[in-house]
Amino acid sequence: MGRRTFKGIALLAVAAGLITAGVMRGELIVVLFRAVHVCLECIGLG
Amino acid sequence: MKFTRNVRRKIIQVAAFGFTNSHLGNFAAGSIYKGSWKNFCSPGLNCYSCPAAGFACPIGAMQAVGGSPKFGISFYAVGFVLALGVIFGRAVCGYLCPFGLIQELLHKVPSPKKRIPKPLTYIKYVLLAGLVLMFPVFVADSFGYGSPAFCEYICPAGTLEGGIPLLLTHPELRMQLGGLFILKAAILVLTIVGCIVICRFFCKVMCPLGAIYGLLNKVSFYRMHVAETGCVSCGKCRDACPMDINPVARPDSAECIRCGKCAAACPEHILSVGFVNNQSKLISHGTDNS
Numbered sequence: 001m002g003r004r005t006f007k008g009i010a011l012l013a014v015a016a017g018l019i020t021a022g023v024m025r026g027e028l029i030v031v032l033f034r035a036v037h038v039c040l041e042c043i044g045l046g
Numbered sequence: 047m048k049f050t051r052n053v054r055r056k057i058i059q060v061a062a063f064g065f066t067n068s069h070l071g072n073f074a075a076g077s078i079y080k081g082s083w084k085n086f087c088s089p090g091l092n093c094y095s096c097p098a099a100g101f102a103c104p105i106g107a108m109q110a111v112g113g114s115p116k117f118g119i120s121f122y123a124v125g126f127v128l129a130l131g132v133i134f135g136r137a138v139c140g141y142l143c144p145f146g147l148i149q150e151l152l153h154k155v156p157s158p159k160k161r162i163p164k165p166l167t168y169i170k171y172v173l174l175a176g177l178v179l180m181f182p183v184f185v186a187d188s189f190g191y192g193s194p195a196f197c198e199y200i201c202p203a204g205t206l207e208g209g210i211p212l213l214l215t216h217p218e219l220r221m222q223l224g225g226l227f228i229l230k231a232a233i234l235v236l237t238i239v240g241c242i243v244i245c246r247f248f249c250k251v252m253c254p255l256g257a258i259y260g261l262l263n264k265v266s267f268y269r270m271h272v273a274e275t276g277c278v279s280c281g282k283c284r285d286a287c288p289m290d291i292n293p294v295a296r297p298d299s300a301e302c303i304r305c306g307k308c309a310a311a312c313p314e315h316i317l318s319v320g321f322v323n324n325q326s327k328l329i330s331h332g333t334d335n336s
Binding site (some may be wrong): 017031041046 | 101116
């Protein structure tokens with residue numbers, strides 16, 4: 001296995017861990033709540 | 047029509063645009079999609095307040111979670127972008143980003159075309175660190191909520207995809223227009239003019255998502271390969287590159303969106319883009335321009 005491939009696989013494992021941790025601590029609720037309401041900041045109303 | 051790599055890329059870009067923005071009926075109603083798919087982030091930059099958007103924007107998600115008093119930095123959104131970046135690198139920008147496609151179409155407007163001064167390409171890292179990662183976490187209101195500063199003060203995708211369609215259909219929102227909208231409209235105009243003159247101006251200068259994917263170009267599985275011998279230094283790859291890089295000298299440049307235009311332009315077929323880490327297979331992949 002090349003060095004680059006090893007780094008890639010290690011980072012993928014980190015990414016999987018981060019996603020799992022984020023889901024476990026309930027971040028999806030925040031993301032969903034934000035995404036299903038009109039974001040006044042995004043559209044320039046603040 | 048010849049089914050070239052660039053045509054294939056355009057088909058993927060249009061398909062990704064449609065997949066990310068499939069709720070077209072919401073434009074007329076002036077509403078946004080509120081289903082559970084918005085738990086998930088889109089790979090590219092796409093405002094979740096766009097009426098047609100079916101997914102959350104990863105940069106918006108980072109700021110939303112970062113600005114929540116309960117969390118701080120978003121593991122979920124960072125992990126999602128990290129995973130995609132490790133697999134595809136900045137090919138996400140080249141193939142899957144809706145705002146990338148919009149910029150490429152804008153660049154087709156006839157005008158004098160320019161290249162961007164290199165120092166300006168570092169602005170996006172400042173925006174990523176300052177406005178996306180730090181501002182929402184460290185600058186909070188009296189209730190402890192941080193502001194999504196990049197969305198609020200910069201993002202022209204939000205103004206274009208979310209702001210304009212919603213303002214057109216909601217008079218009550220138009221009543222609230224003020225200085226912030228003028229700032230964002232000015233940035234949108236600057237971005238549109240910039241994209242007409244400079245290919246992917248926003249990607250090069252302002253996109254924090256492209257900044258993350260670009261840094262991961264150095265380790266991504268989808269990569270560029272340059273054959274050790276055969277380069278005649280004709281410079282055709284550099285001239286063909288829409289991101290103003292020299293792919294022979296810097297195949298893993300953070301600016302490279304893996305569009306493959308350099309590989310198509312190379313008369314010696316020494317450049318190639320793909321997943322396979324085998325030189326001979328990569329070379330045959332790269333020479334497949336038909």
